[in-house]
Each structure stands twice: as C-alpha cells, then as structure tokens.
Amino acid sequence: MKRVIALIAFFSLLFILFTSVAFAQVQTRLKVIRASNVGQSVDPPLKELHNELRTLFNFTSYRLLRDENLSLSLNQPVSISARERRIIMEITLMGLHKNVAELRIRVNREGTEILNTQVRLSPGRTVLIGGPKVREGVIIYAFYAHF
C-alpha cells in the first residue's frame, strides 16, 4: 500500500508540475515606441502599425525603442523601463484562459502611479497604451499576444 501511495504522490506531483508549467505562462510581445512630430521617419517594423493608427494619431515620426518577448507567469510582475523620464511599466498576468490573457498594467513616472488598467489580450488583438510624455513626443506601449 505504501508503494501505491508513493506512486500516486509521484504522478500527482508530475501532474501538478505539468499543469503549472503548461498553463500558467503566456508569451507576450511588447514594443516600446516613441511617437513625435519631429521629423518624418517611421521605423520599418512600425510601418504597419503607423498605417493602422494614421486615422487616430497625427504623429509624423515613430521610433522603435524596444521590442521584447515577455514570458509572463501568473501573478509575477515584470517591469519594463522606458529609460526616459523614469517611466516604468509593470505588467502582471492576472488570469489565463484558452485564448485570453488578462494583464494588469501599471505605469509609474518617478515613483507616482499615473495609470492602472487591466486588459484582456487575445491573439490578433493589439493593445496600445500611450500618452506619457518624453522629450518632444510620447511613449506608446504596444502589446501583442503570442499564444
């Protein structure tokens, strides 16, 4: 009987490890963009995004500052720094469903929280968070689901 209990415990542990690894992580792509009206240049990776946002924004220049693949774990915050004017973004995976990841995003400037939001990110959907001012322009964070 001891052997049975040991085997059950072993397989339960494997099961827990498998499910925790397989289901509690999500891959998200994050682009940090500086948009401004200084110049007319648009970085090639941002041309598609620029076309989509043309109707919405009147910026003439889009520069890609960072392009990262984030591996988010449940309730584990990840911090991203924009390197300019001490803007720090904290992203936390709050929930994960089949095709939807719930992300809580907090933006801090110099230690003060300027934005707190929770969004549902799904494949094919882009979530842009923009507005914090830097130099002559603004910072835009673009989130893409990778699952």
Added chain:
Amino acid sequence: MKDFCSSVSKLLEKYFDQEVTDEERLLVEGHLQDCPACQDVLSSMEKLRTLIKVPVEEAVQKEDLPWVWQKIEREIRLQEKLTWWQSLRPWLDLSPLLKKKVWIPAVATIMVLLFISAQIFFKKIPSYSGASVVEYVESGTNNVMVYDLEKARVTVIWLFEGPEEEASPS
C-alpha cells in the same frame, strides 16, 4: 527380556539425544541398570559421538573465522550496493499491484486527476468577443481615453498628460 530390550533399544537413540519424555526416561534408565547389553549400546553411542565431535572441534579451531566473517561482510556490502536503476526497479514494477486490490484507489485517483485536467483543458471560456478588452482603467493624476479600432482590432488607452497636451489622438 530380549523382547523388552528390543523395545527399549528403539528409545535408546531418543534417550541419547535427550528427546524422550519423563516417563520414557524412567523406563530406559530402569532397564539400563539391569541390562549390560543396552549399557554397551549406549556406551558405543557415546564413543561414536566423541569420535565425531573431537575432529570437528579441532577443524573449527584451525579455521580462520575472522577471515570467513570478513568474506561474509563483503558479500553483504556488495548486495547492498545497488545501482540507481536496480533500486528504482522495484518501485516501477507494477505486477504486484495488479495482483492486489489496490487498483480501486488508483483508478479513483486517476479519475479525480482526469476530472481536474478536464476542467483545465476544456474549460468553457467566457465569450469575450462582445465584452470590452479593457476591464478597467484608472489614473489618479491624468485623464484617460479608451478607443477601439474594431477593424484593425486595436484598442488604445491614451493618457493625457498636462493641459498643454499636443500629441493627442486626432
């Protein structure tokens, strides 16, 4: 007398090996006092035992017992040193489990695990197609705008910093 002797002689070996009952012992000892023939038989048994016992004891004394003991200990140690695979094999051997009625709790456990995993694998996902992408948004310092470009499947959360906002959505 001869018949009685033959019946007692059957008990003599048991008497010699001290395997008789008290009753039998009294019978044999009473007979031995009056029967020289049976006394001779018992005496020859004792001589035979002495003949065997003495050389065996001498051989044991000559034998190097510590060396024999070392050999035994070495054999025990060799048996104890199992490889990791050998030590794991008894745990992986499921055949004894199949003989016992242990499959009932095992199946029950598997069913529970399957039920839990089914909840994870086939969990009904709330339909978010109609729901907003933004669950909530708040800012203690600035105004915030949320805008959905459904055609492009883009959701914009825009933070208006300062009254002299220039780079606002058009």
